[in-house]
Amino acid sequence: xxxxxxxxxxxxxxxxxxxxxxxxxxxxxxxxxxxxxxxxxxxxxxxxxxxxxxxxxxxxxxxxxxxxxxxxxxxxxxxxxxxxxxxxxxxxxxxxxxxxxxxxxxxxxxxxxxxxxxxxxxxxxxxxxxxxxxxxxxxxxxxxxxxxxxxxxxxxxxxxxxxxxxxxxxxxxxxxxxxxxxxxxxxxxxxxxxxxxxxxxxxxxxxxxxxxxxxxxxxxxxxxxxxxxxxxxxxxxxxxxxxxxxxxxxxxxxxxxxxxxxxxxxxxxxxxxxxxxxxxxxxxxxxxxxxxxxxxxxxxxxxxxxxxxxxxxxxxxxxxxxxxxxxxxxxxxxxxxxxxxxxxxxxxxxxxxxxxxxxxxxxxxxxxxxxxxxxxxxxxxxxxxxxxxxxxxxxxxxxxxxxxxxxxxxxxxxxxxxxxxxxxxxxxxxxxxxxxxxxxxxxxxxxxxxxxxxxxxxxxxxxxxxxxxx
Numbered sequence: 001x002x003x004x005x006x007x008x009x010x011x012x013x014x015x016x017x018x019x020x021x022x023x024x025x026x027x028x029x030x031x032x033x034x035x036x037x038x039x040x041x042x043x044x045x046x047x048x049x050x051x052x053x054x055x056x057x058x059x060x061x062x063x064x065x066x067x068x069x070x071x072x073x074x075x076x077x078x079x080x081x082x083x084x085x086x087x088x089x090x091x092x093x094x095x096x097x098x099x100x101x102x103x104x105x106x107x108x109x110x111x112x113x114x115x116x117x118x119x120x121x122x123x124x125x126x127x128x129x130x131x132x133x134x135x136x137x138x139x140x141x142x143x144x145x146x147x148x149x150x151x152x153x154x155x156x157x158x159x160x161x162x163x164x165x166x167x168x169x170x171x172x173x174x175x176x177x178x179x180x181x182x183x184x185x186x187x188x189x190x191x192x193x194x195x196x197x198x199x200x201x202x203x204x205x206x207x208x209x210x211x212x213x214x215x216x217x218x219x220x221x222x223x224x225x226x227x228x229x230x231x232x233x234x235x236x237x238x239x240x241x242x243x244x245x246x247x248x249x250x251x252x253x254x255x256x257x258x259x260x261x262x263x264x265x266x267x268x269x270x271x272x273x274x275x276x277x278x279x280x281x282x283x284x285x286x287x288x289x290x291x292x293x294x295x296x297x298x299x300x301x302x303x304x305x306x307x308x309x310x311x312x313x314x315x316x317x318x319x320x321x322x323x324x325x326x327x328x329x330x331x332x333x334x335x336x337x338x339x340x341x342x343x344x345x346x347x348x349x350x351x352x353x354x355x356x357x358x359x360x361x362x363x364x365x366x367x368x369x370x371x372x373x374x375x376x377x378x379x380x381x382x383x384x385x386x387x388x389x390x391x392x393x394x395x396x397x398x399x400x401x402x403x404x405x406x407x408x409x410x411x412x413x414x415x416x417x418x419x420x421x422x423x424x425x426x427x428x429x430x431x432x433x434x435x436x437x438x439x440x441x442x443x444x445x446x447x448x449x450x451x452x453x454x455x456x457x458x459x460x461x462x463x464x465x466x467x468x469x470x
Contacts, residue, residue: 058359204446232431267291284308348397352461405463
């Protein structure tokens with residue numbers, strides 16, 4: 001397979017690899033002292049395999065207390081390198097697979113998935129990270145030698161990666177138009193947004209997300225103090241930042257919290273909430289809860305996870321805010337008194353968050369989206385029963401797929417329903433008019449809102465709609 005692909009000839013995820021002709025006797029090296037950096041690459045390959053083959057969450061694998069054992073035994077510098085390798089590999093995986101495929105001549109044997117991951121980890125370093133090519137190649141060969149399953153492929157690993165290193169500029173140029181996401185999801189983007197927008201979204205998700213802050217007040221003042229800029233949502237976006245968030249001015253005083261600009265939109269759709277009773281039905285970690293409190297509402301925050309609810313309480317305590325909390329599954333929630341309004345930020349596939357969670361497109365599939373859409377519809381219908389007549393429900397999630405957004409709401413507010421859509425007006429969102437749909441719903445994508453350096457553009461893919469109970 002050639003590395004030069006256009007959008008209509010993208011390599012399939014389950015394609016056959018090809019390999020160059022190998023010598024009859026692979027190189028057998030005497031085992032010496034373990035090379036520095038080997039365990040780091042081994043951990044990266046193991047975790048990549050867990051994400052891609054077993055659909056395991058990357059966040060869970062990188063948890064410092066309960067994550068992958070090979071990762072936990074590393075020092076912090078090596079852990080940082082593992083994270084960088086995995087983020088790059090997962091963001092660019094279709095391009096990496098195509099590049100490796102273009103170096104091969106005959107199919108690899110069935111069951112050579114471990115070798116795939118060794119090659120992908122090394123290719124991510126060669127093509128996308130500031131790691132010496134010779135180091136990436138040598139350590140990949142060492143990985144193959146150390147694994148009985150892969151030892152006979154050591155010469156292959158060496159040949160493929162050295163050629164990849166020599167030809168990387170041409171390879172990167174040839175793949176500029178190859179969407180760096182799984183076929184199934186790119187096809188859905190084309191269906192929903194058209195090919196041009198789908199390509200823009202696919203390219204935008206290759207750039208890590210900026211850090212956005214929701215501030216209690218004086219966004220312009222905090223932007224000036226922190227070297228940020230104010231977005232149309234009222235959020236403060238920081239310039240490139242790699243330090244410790246708690247070390248920034250205002251954190252310990254509870255003046256702001258980290259929240260993507262798109263995630264701050266749903267809570268702003270209620271209008272005036274002064275003195276009103278509002279329930280946040282899936283509240284943790286509490287960013288939207290804090291917004292509702294600041295808007296003057298009397299808030300009850302629900303979550304079915306005790307640990308997530310503890311996190312929410314800790315966040316609110318730092319911010320100096322108070323809400324009534326309740327540990328319960330919202331589907332079982334039957335309030336004694338109905339609320340004036342409810343926020344349902346529903347469980348979803350999270351496909352709008354790939355800039356910060358590049359594993360999502362590899363751990364989720366079409367069947368997950370269908371199941372989640374049915375769950376969201378049930379939850380939305382229940383949410384509308386906990387508000388008074390004429391009460392408002394804001395329904396939102398961070399999926400880019402209309403099956404989890406527009407189609408759910410369309411079924412709920414269909415003909416003869418007891419609910420109606422309350423249109424969001426573009427004039428109320430200067431700078432984000434393109435995010436307001438003809439029906440008056442909110443639909444953001446990672447390719448929206450470009451900014452000039454040093455600020456990264458874009459925001460999470462989000463959907464939100466306002467619904468009134470008649």
